[in-house]
Amino acid sequence: xxxAFLFEISLTGIASGGLYALAALAFVMxxxxxxxxxxxxxxxxxxxxxxxxxFSAMFALPLWLAIPAAVLGTGLLGALIERTMIRPLLGEPxxxxxxxxxxxxxxxxxxxxxxxxxxxxxxxxxMPSQPIMVGEAFLAPKVFWGAVIAVVxxxxxxxxxxxxxxGVALRATAxxxxxxxxxxxxxxxxxxxxxxxxxxxxxxxxxxxxxxxxISSSMGVFGLSVLVVVIVGGLDSxxxxxxxxxxxxxxxxxxxxxxxxxxxxxxxxIVLVAILMVRPYGLFGTHEIERL
Amino acid sequence: MATPHxxxxxxxxxxxxxxxxxxxxxxxxxxxxxxxxxxxxxVIGPNGAGKTSxxxxxxxxxxxxxxxxxxxxxxxxxxxxxxxARMGLGRSFQNIALFRGMTVLDNIKLxxxxxxxxxxxxxxxxxxxxxxxxAELRRDIEERIIDxxxxxxxxxxxxxxxxxxxxxxxxxxxxxxMQPQILMLDEPVAGMNREETExxxxxxxxxxxxxGVTVLMVEHDMGxxxxxxxxxxxxxxxxVIAQGKPAEVQADPEVNRAYLGSGDVGxxxxxxxxxxxxxxxxxx
Numbered sequence: 001x002x003x004a005f006l007f008e009i010s011l012t013g014i015a016s017g018g019l020y021a022l023a024a025l026a027f028v029m030x031x032x033x034x035x036x037x038x039x040x041x042x043x044x045x046x047x048x049x050x051x052x053x054x055f056s057a058m059f060a061l062p063l064w065l066a067i068p069a070a071v072l073g074t075g076l077l078g079a080l081i082e083r084t085m086i087r088p089l090l091g092e093p094x095x096x097x098x099x100x101x102x103x104x105x106x107x108x109x110x111x112x113x114x115x116x117x118x119x120x121x122x123x124x125x126x127m128p129s130q131p132i133m134v135g136e137a138f139l140a141p142k143v144f145w146g147a148v149i150a151v152v153x154x155x156x157x158x159x160x161x162x163x164x165x166x167g168v169a170l171r172a173t174a175x176x177x178x179x180x181x182x183x184x185x186x187x188x189x190x191x192x193x194x195x196x197x198x199x200x201x202x203x204x205x206x207x208x209x210x211x212x213x214x215i216s217s218s219m220g221v222f223g224l225s226v227l228v229v230v231i232v233g234g235l236d237s238x239x240x241x242x243x244x245x246x247x248x249x250x251x252x253x254x255x256x257x258x259x260x261x262x263x264x265x266x267x268x269x270i271v272l273v274a275i276l277m278v279r280p281y282g283l284f285g286t287h288e289i290e291r292l
Numbered sequence: 293m294a295t296p297h298x299x300x301x302x303x304x305x306x307x308x309x310x311x312x313x314x315x316x317x318x319x320x321x322x323x324x325x326x327x328x329x330x331x332x333x334x335v336i337g338p339n340g341a342g343k344t345s346x347x348x349x350x351x352x353x354x355x356x357x358x359x360x361x362x363x364x365x366x367x368x369x370x371x372x373x374x375x376x377a378r379m380g381l382g383r384s385f386q387n388i389a390l391f392r393g394m395t396v397l398d399n400i401k402l403x404x405x406x407x408x409x410x411x412x413x414x415x416x417x418x419x420x421x422x423x424x425x426x427a428e429l430r431r432d433i434e435e436r437i438i439d440x441x442x443x444x445x446x447x448x449x450x451x452x453x454x455x456x457x458x459x460x461x462x463x464x465x466x467x468x469x470m471q472p473q474i475l476m477l478d479e480p481v482a483g484m485n486r487e488e489t490e491x492x493x494x495x496x497x498x499x500x501x502x503x504g505v506t507v508l509m510v511e512h513d514m515g516x517x518x519x520x521x522x523x524x525x526x527x528x529x530x531x532v533i534a535q536g537k538p539a540e541v542q543a544d545p546e547v548n549r550a551y552l553g554s555g556d557v558g559x560x561x562x563x564x565x566x567x568x569x570x571x572x573x574x575x576x
Contacts, residue, residue: 165405172391172402179389181353183402183470184377 008137009257010250015143017249018150019205023222024229024241025154026201032174032236033194036086037098040105041202042223047108048074048203049123049210049219050116056124063126071203078199082192105220112217120216127211146208153204154242157197166193174236224265225252228272234285244283247271302365304329304506305350305474310359312342312349312530319345320530322359327474327523332500332507334517337527338550343510344386346527347478350508351383352376364473382472384463386479386510392452396443396462399451400434403469437465440502441495457488464495468503475499477509481516489516496520518542526550529566 027041038044052070055061061069085104089097127145131138161167173180173190180187206215209222229248233240248268255267275283303326312320320342327333335343348354350361352373360369368376377383382403391399438444441461446454451462460480467475480496481489493516499505511517517524518538526534526541528550534541541547 168402168405171394172405175391175393176389178353178385179391179466181373182351182377182383182385182389183405183466184374185405186372186374 004136005257007135008139009253011134011137011139012143013250013253014246015139015147015249016253017246018147018154019208019245020226020229020249021242021245022150022154022201022208023205023226024233024245025157025238026198026205027226027230028233028236028238028241029170029194029198029201031230032238033170034086034191035094037094037101037235038198039098039101039227040108040220040223041198041226042220043105043108044074044078044199044202045206045209045222046112046215046217046219047077048199048206049215050112051203052207052210053116053121053123053215057121063124067126067207070207071200074203074206075196075200078195078197078202079192081199082195086195087188087191105223109217109220116217118217120214122214123207123211125211142212146212149204149208153201157201158238166190170194225268228268231272231282232275234282236286237282237284240282240284301329303327303362304364305508306360306362306365307346307350308360308362310346310349310356310361312345312354313357318530320349320356323527323530323532324359325523325525325532325535327506327508329506330500330504331522332496332509332520333523333525334521335508335510335525335527336512336514336517341527341550342530343527344478345530347383347476347510351381351476377470380471380473381476382467382470382474383476384460384467384478384480386482388456388459388463390451390459390463390466393450395448395450396454396465397434397438397447399462399466400437400469401430403466404430404433433469433471437468440498441465441468442491457484457492460484460492461495468499468505472505474506474508477507477511479510479512481511481513489513493520 023041023045026044027038030036030038048070051073052066055066055069056063059066081104085100086097089100127142129141132141132144133139161170169180169185169190170193172183172185173187177187180190206219210219213219225248229244230241232248233242233244248271251267251271252264255263259267279285305327306324307326308324310320310323311318323342323346325333335346337343345354349356352368352371352375356369360367362368363376363379363381368379371379391402394402438447441464443458443461443465446458451459454462464475464477464480467477477496481492484492496507496509497520500507509517521538524535524538524541525532526544526547533546533550534544536544
């Protein structure tokens with residue numbers, strides 16, 4: 001056993017897990033507030049990355065403008081989706097809304113292929129490229145800085161939602177909608193807010209994921225791993241999203257290094273099946289099973 | 293139809309010919325009554341009479357198919373529920389609706405949510421005299437409510453762990469924290485034992501005396517309704533069959549029939565037929 005190698009791989013795994021955690025947080029935000037399982041989370045991520053590509057590579061905007069513009073644009077798309085597709089389905093069975101998000105994923109992929117073609121593209125480099133050394137272990141700079149960005153955004157979201165009254169309203173709505181209405185919380189607006197914030201977080205992770213591995217119309221597959229993360233962590237648990245993200249990142253890295261790249265997804269899905277057998281509501285989720 | 297108000301004070305709340313239909317089912321038809329400021333008004337009626345539907349219509353959860361709801365003379369029929377809460381309609385629910393994962397104090401604080409104006413930056417920095425004063429006022433109100441409802445010992449307990457009676461009390465505390473002008477209580481003593489019922493009755497009276505809050509409640513417990521209320525509205529099959537002072541209502545033959553039946557077995561069957569045909573007649 002090469003301990004130094006194991007350490008290096010684990011480090012890389014945990015660092016890339018940070019991105020899973022960020023995307024999972026985006027998923028959980030919508031699920032917690034609105035009970036909608038958003039299958040299209042990976043595609044939202046992709047839209048964020050493509051918007052960034054458009055603003056920075058095509059319009060040649062400076063980074064400090066291109067990134068916020070891409071994030072805001074995706075947030076706007078989130079608001080649009082909520083208003084036109086999700087809100088009209090309020091009160092419909094969860095399976096209907098679920099199917100709408102499945103369709104939404106396909107629509108977004110189609111749109112991206114129509115606008116930007118299905119070719120693989122590279123995002124402009126914006127992260128420092130000196131290698132990062134942790135002790136003896138080497139960490140790819142993009143993975144390291146991606147993890148830093150993820151941590152910063154996760155911390156910011158947690159702080160803001162702890163102290164800002166919008167966050168309090170979101171937690172109250174997640175807890176009991178009738179009660180939230182009765183204390184004067186504008187529940188539909190909380191739904192919009194959740195979708196906007198979720199789409200913006202997805203855009204941030206999309207930009208980072210895209211600058212690590214390039215962007216293409218199939219990068220929504222990243223969403224599959226995010227779904228594994230949130231199911232493992234518990235659909236409605238923020239802590240679950242964070243821990244699950246790091247855990248799945250670690251599992252993928254170890255499987256990739258010791259078994260080969262083609263075993264990455266196999267390993268994560270075996271973990272998924274194993275956890276579903278023991279704790280069907282996820283590691284940290286509420287003990288209430290929804291049948292879809 | 294709302295009764296035209298008599299005397300100097302206009303009614304605080306007017307329910308004017310409110311009709312509510314779910315598809316073909318009429319939950320309420322032409323319900324009208326007034327709530328006078330400073331009064332305790334009770335809505336009673338057998339199960340399925342439409343009491344909770346009426347409550348949900350007044351607080352904005354359901355939109356009536358016909359009729360109007362006026363609050364301080366202003367038509368609020370089209371005003372959405374959260375905004376009605378901010379205008380001064382505080383309510384509790386028949387099947388307790390609390391933020392279960394949170395503590396008692398957090399629940400009460402959320403009652404103040406509607407009145408807060410701070411944004412995220414203020415919350416982080418929290419500067420300014422006005423805000424400090426607001427925070428003080430808020431704490432003051434919270435403390436008064438906690439004292440008043442005798443829930444000091446459980447203020448940091450998660451509400452999910454509390455007994456049914458205490459949860460009802462926390463719900464009332466949260467509604468009071470909104471500093472409502474009308475406190476709407478949906479079956480405040482349902483499922484409570486004698487002692488809890490007496491406590492709750494005392495709280496309801498004190499809310500009116502000490503806080504000057506008008507109370508509108510739905511209740512099954514006839515004894516309590518007759519003891520506390522100034523005005524009683526009797527619903528049956530979605531219609532007001534009687535209203536007035538407790539004694540008047542109690543003496544009303546129609547009310548007795550609705551509650552006890554006439555003693556004739558065929559009576560119930562006829563009543564059901566009448567309801568099924570949804571051709572209600574005989575408004576008192």
